[in-house]
Amino acid sequence: MLDAVHFEGHGVPAVAILTEPFASTGGAIAELAGFAHYPFATVPHPIGSLTVSGAMAVADAVTPIVLGLLTGAAAGASSATAVTAADLDDVVNGLAEGLRTGGADLTASVTGREICLQLHLPDAACAECVMPASVLAPMFRSRIEAELCPGWTITLGDPREPEAAPAEVAI
């Protein structure tokens, strides 16, 4: 944080990326340096224990926030995890609309940067009329990324998957 505000003081626009638990500390450091309410980007914690692909997903998710802060276009949230349960519910309800007409349903939970979708099929007839997970999965991902933001790890649980096979299809 201190580096970012030092560069600001030299006339160079800067963005600091912090993990969420350090947001208040970072804000205090900026304020002490004379930059009260200094805007910065936050990402989920922890970072150090992520896999490389997980870290890259974080980078992808925070990129539009960095862009907005450098160009002054950060009208929205400064957090790469500002997506709330209500936001996710809205998207999932939209995805589930078509499924519900046939008696099926879709639910979701979010943990960090992972969204777990679960398909619910009440009977065999319903199971036959719903498209396979391999078709639904990319559609769901596209919609989630468009309506929330990119960078999510998404799994789709499908009760039609055989017992011996993995019950979830990674999207």
Next chain:
Amino acid sequence: MTVTLVDPTLCVVGSGAGLAPRLASLEGVVLGLVSNGKTHGRGILERVAQNLIDRHGARDAVLMRKPTANLPAAPDEVAALTAGVTAIIAAIGD
């Protein structure tokens, strides 16, 4: 006996010069990446920079790796990077 009371509240010690002007776009911009050596910090910085180069017209990125996360960049390092870049991204505070 004398008792000394210490005020533990924060007080502003910086100059508060204000935010640098924001950029109209990243077209042709050279990004300065300030890595503090934390795990994945450099990788995240380089990925963000590559995204900004690929999708938003930034021209290049220059990496500065600080020897320690515990101290701010040295004034001469700040001056050197300031001379060669248009914008800074610093990571990762954790």
